[in-house]
Amino acid sequence: MTDGTQDTDGTDAEASAQRTSIGARRNPATAEAIRLAATEILAEKGYAGFSVEAVARRARAGKPTIYRWWPSKAELLLDVYHRQKTGMPEPDTGSLVEDLTIYLDALLRIWRETPSGTVFRSLIAEAQTDSAAARALRTYLDQRLDQSAAMIRRARTRGEISETVDPLLAMELVTSLAWTRLVTDRLDMETAAVRAAVSLFVESWRA
Amino acid sequence: MTDGTQDTDGTDAEASAQRTSIGARRNPATAEAIRLAATEILAEKGYAGFSVEAVARRARAGKPTIYRWWPSKAELLLDVYHRQKTGMPEPDTGSLVEDLTIYLDALLRIWRETPSGTVFRSLIAEAQTDSAAARALRTYLDQRLDQSAAMIRRARTRGEISETVDPLLAMELVTSLAWTRLVTDRLDMETAAVRAAVSLFVESWRA
Amino acid sequence: MTDGTQDTDGTDAEASAQRTSIGARRNPATAEAIRLAATEILAEKGYAGFSVEAVARRARAGKPTIYRWWPSKAELLLDVYHRQKTGMPEPDTGSLVEDLTIYLDALLRIWRETPSGTVFRSLIAEAQTDSAAARALRTYLDQRLDQSAAMIRRARTRGEISETVDPLLAMELVTSLAWTRLVTDRLDMETAAVRAAVSLFVESWRA
Amino acid sequence: MTDGTQDTDGTDAEASAQRTSIGARRNPATAEAIRLAATEILAEKGYAGFSVEAVARRARAGKPTIYRWWPSKAELLLDVYHRQKTGMPEPDTGSLVEDLTIYLDALLRIWRETPSGTVFRSLIAEAQTDSAAARALRTYLDQRLDQSAAMIRRARTRGEISETVDPLLAMELVTSLAWTRLVTDRLDMETAAVRAAVSLFVESWRA
DNA sequence: GGATAACCGAGACGGTACGTCCTGTCTTCGA
DNA sequence: TCGAAGACAGGACGTACCGTCTCGGTTATCC
Numbered sequence: 054m055t056d057g058t059q060d061t062d063g064t065d066a067e068a069s070a071q072r073t074s075i076g077a078r079r080n081p082a083t084a085e086a087i088r089l090a091a092t093e094i095l096a097e098k099g100y101a102g103f104s105v106e107a108v109a110r111r112a113r114a115g116k117p118t119i120y121r122w123w124p125s126k127a128e129l130l131l132d133v134y135h136r137q138k139t140g141m142p143e144p145d146t147g148s149l150v151e152d153l154t155i156y157l158d159a160l161l162r163i164w165r166e167t168p169s170g171t172v173f174r175s176l177i178a179e180a181q182t183d184s185a186a187a188r189a190l191r192t193y194l195d196q197r198l199d200q201s202a203a204m205i206r207r208a209r210t211r212g213e214i215s216e217t218v219d220p221l222l223a224m225e226l227v228t229s230l231a232w233t234r235l236v237t238d239r240l241d242m243e244t245a246a247v248r249a250a251v252s253l254f255v256e257s258w259r260a
Numbered sequence: 261m262t263d264g265t266q267d268t269d270g271t272d273a274e275a276s277a278q279r280t281s282i283g284a285r286r287n288p289a290t291a292e293a294i295r296l297a298a299t300e301i302l303a304e305k306g307y308a309g310f311s312v313e314a315v316a317r318r319a320r321a322g323k324p325t326i327y328r329w330w331p332s333k334a335e336l337l338l339d340v341y342h343r344q345k346t347g348m349p350e351p352d353t354g355s356l357v358e359d360l361t362i363y364l365d366a367l368l369r370i371w372r373e374t375p376s377g378t379v380f381r382s383l384i385a386e387a388q389t390d391s392a393a394a395r396a397l398r399t400y401l402d403q404r405l406d407q408s409a410a411m412i413r414r415a416r417t418r419g420e421i422s423e424t425v426d427p428l429l430a431m432e433l434v435t436s437l438a439w440t441r442l443v444t445d446r447l448d449m450e451t452a453a454v455r456a457a458v459s460l461f462v463e464s465w466r467a
Numbered sequence: 468m469t470d471g472t473q474d475t476d477g478t479d480a481e482a483s484a485q486r487t488s489i490g491a492r493r494n495p496a497t498a499e500a501i502r503l504a505a506t507e508i509l510a511e512k513g514y515a516g517f518s519v520e521a522v523a524r525r526a527r528a529g530k531p532t533i534y535r536w537w538p539s540k541a542e543l544l545l546d547v548y549h550r551q552k553t554g555m556p557e558p559d560t561g562s563l564v565e566d567l568t569i570y571l572d573a574l575l576r577i578w579r580e581t582p583s584g585t586v587f588r589s590l591i592a593e594a595q596t597d598s599a600a601a602r603a604l605r606t607y608l609d610q611r612l613d614q615s616a617a618m619i620r621r622a623r624t625r626g627e628i629s630e631t632v633d634p635l636l637a638m639e640l641v642t643s644l645a646w647t648r649l650v651t652d653r654l655d656m657e658t659a660a661v662r663a664a665v666s667l668f669v670e671s672w673r674a
Numbered sequence: 675m676t677d678g679t680q681d682t683d684g685t686d687a688e689a690s691a692q693r694t695s696i697g698a699r700r701n702p703a704t705a706e707a708i709r710l711a712a713t714e715i716l717a718e719k720g721y722a723g724f725s726v727e728a729v730a731r732r733a734r735a736g737k738p739t740i741y742r743w744w745p746s747k748a749e750l751l752l753d754v755y756h757r758q759k760t761g762m763p764e765p766d767t768g769s770l771v772e773d774l775t776i777y778l779d780a781l782l783r784i785w786r787e788t789p790s791g792t793v794f795r796s797l798i799a800e801a802q803t804d805s806a807a808a809r810a811l812r813t814y815l816d817q818r819l820d821q822s823a824a825m826i827r828r829a830r831t832r833g834e835i836s837e838t839v840d841p842l843l844a845m846e847l848v849t850s851l852a853w854t855r856l857v858t859d860r861l862d863m864e865t866a867a868v869r870a871a872v873s874l875f876v877e878s879w880r881a
Numbered sequence: 882g883g884a885t886a887a888c889c890g891a892g893a894c895g896g897t898a899c900g901t902c903c904t905g906t907c908t909t910c911g912a
Numbered sequence: 913t914c915g916a917a918g919a920c921a922g923g924a925c926g927t928a929c930c931g932t933c934t935c936g937g938t939t940a941t942c943c
Contacts, residue, residue, distance in 0.1 A: 078917095233439050237394075258422060322890045323931080324889085515803045520904080591798070595796065646850065647850035698892040704893085728924090736895045
């Protein structure tokens, strides 16, 4: 940043720009460049090509800089996932089947169409090796479930479903399907199929 | 081996037994020693400690011998998993809730109490990196689903559930919960909780 | 702690004591703390543990503060060595053998019993890498030689040794032995052995 | 040389040749390529540029291959020095002054005119940091002294010098001068000066 | 019944990545 | 305007595995 360009909060898309310390505090531009590099590598090469070394190389950052802020590969992965997981709808149509269909459909589509699917797969894989990743993954799952369980809690509140339904457990059932599809590379589920699956939850299976 | 004084203090009782060549054909004892070593390593150290190098070391085998017969780490993993497959029950109590509860409870218990849980977690992790593993995992899932969907088909046949329920999809819902629990290390689900989860599938949620 | 505590005595043995800014001029307490930290580290861990980072850490100083006043690691080393130079004797007993024995014996003892040996070893090592250190070392050697050669000049003046003996070269021979002993960690030379070595210089080897 | 990635396709035909394993034993070509690379780096960039990483890069070898055979940087350095230190004369002219002059003169010349001087300086520097290097250096010195002390032993045998002269100590005096000159970068000593120095040893200083 | 072919152990090889430590530079903030 | 603090890019450290490559030795099978 030797020139006078003002972009302090700018979307510094150029990782190759020479960055230097901005004093005794974290440089947001560096952090962003690292996240960007990590994201791009995951998008281009997948988890197999994702290494701290490669991220550092692409972001023109030092490895210690990465380890300073993300104590493990998993943390970086999780951070990247977090940033990417924008635009998840929080539907409230008044119909639980509809809400869950919209939610699950959107989740699968986002995983399919953006790098976030690869990112999350990577995180799951990492969690099988790295205990920090495992903890992070579990914490993240808990939070996500709690948040999205709001759909089910609303349905219960409005009397659409029984009081005996545990919202967290119910939400876990829905989410689990998505996870399984993700790790087995079968995200191509049409909306109709999604609705059918959701119906299997919400509607009675009974004849 | 020029003399018999080899390796009396072997760190590994099983593997330290000297195998001699049986000529120009595959030595089953070697193959077994490799499988055993792989299994033990997974049981003791988990996926993190599972490397071809470590397996070769423990099995007192050469790395090329492993690569000769198992072209990838994933193949070895899958082989190990297959051998370990203990008898999953195929309950037929006349009640779908009961059948699925027994099935799911057994699956979680086996993953919890035998090394097979670790092995399968490892396979899932490997599948995120290795395409051969991915293919193997998916094929395996298909077969398992088809097989265990028999429970649901029977329920449908006897009129317990609607004709519109897709047995494979329904079975995938049940199985997905187990997978998610496995990869997030939350297998400790009591039978009552399992039954509650299964009920969420089979019973109506509606008030 | 931000006021009052003056710390005027400057010979602060504890580097962790808080120093406060004295405004826009060099803080002697800081400089002293840095020198002290450097000395202690060299004494405790030797050259291997001596890094600007470690010195800054122990002195509770910023690295730039060190680099501001000592442009290279070698300068800091040399500074430390200079401060540590305890009184080397300048014997004048009337006998050259006696003078040199006292001198060499004292040099070896000081290097052995005080940190200055380690410091000087470090300086020699540093000089092999850093040209500033090399220059400093050589200048220092020249001065030392010139100074201690006085012993030999006196012996020549009083007719004890030949006019053809070059005092500087002769002194270099004596000093060289000490250096070699230092860098090969063989400083434990008894006075008798020192005298024997000196005699090899001054007395005739001839039968 | 603004960065280290410059000449990966080195002009060096030997090093760039692709080498592979020759079975379960050390590949001499690899060892030689590593030694060559180490030597060249020392010759070109000196000790400052000498790193295992750099050697591996230039030799087109893996770092583990280097560490497999040379457990420390110092061992590699010492090995390189050993190979290079050919052609040291072992004079036996019948005159000790002559023998030592030839020897010392040759030593200084070789250090001056071949890379071995740089190599040995590096070893001395390394020994101040690395205990393995220190041990190696000391062992090496002992052997060299013992070997070259033969000149003095011969002189004693033929009655040229006193029986009381300790050959090892005497040889150490001679060698020390060379070491000191080496580490202070003052190897440019003319033969006459060398002879003068040696004379200071062998002849009487007395008037 | 001697040659041959494939297996097996062993482990070296060129590499990639790990996570840590240090270098020397830079900037902010407080005094 | 200095000092403390610490972030930064970068390079090197020594280790663990990867997947490949001989090697030497060992049988069974084929000629």
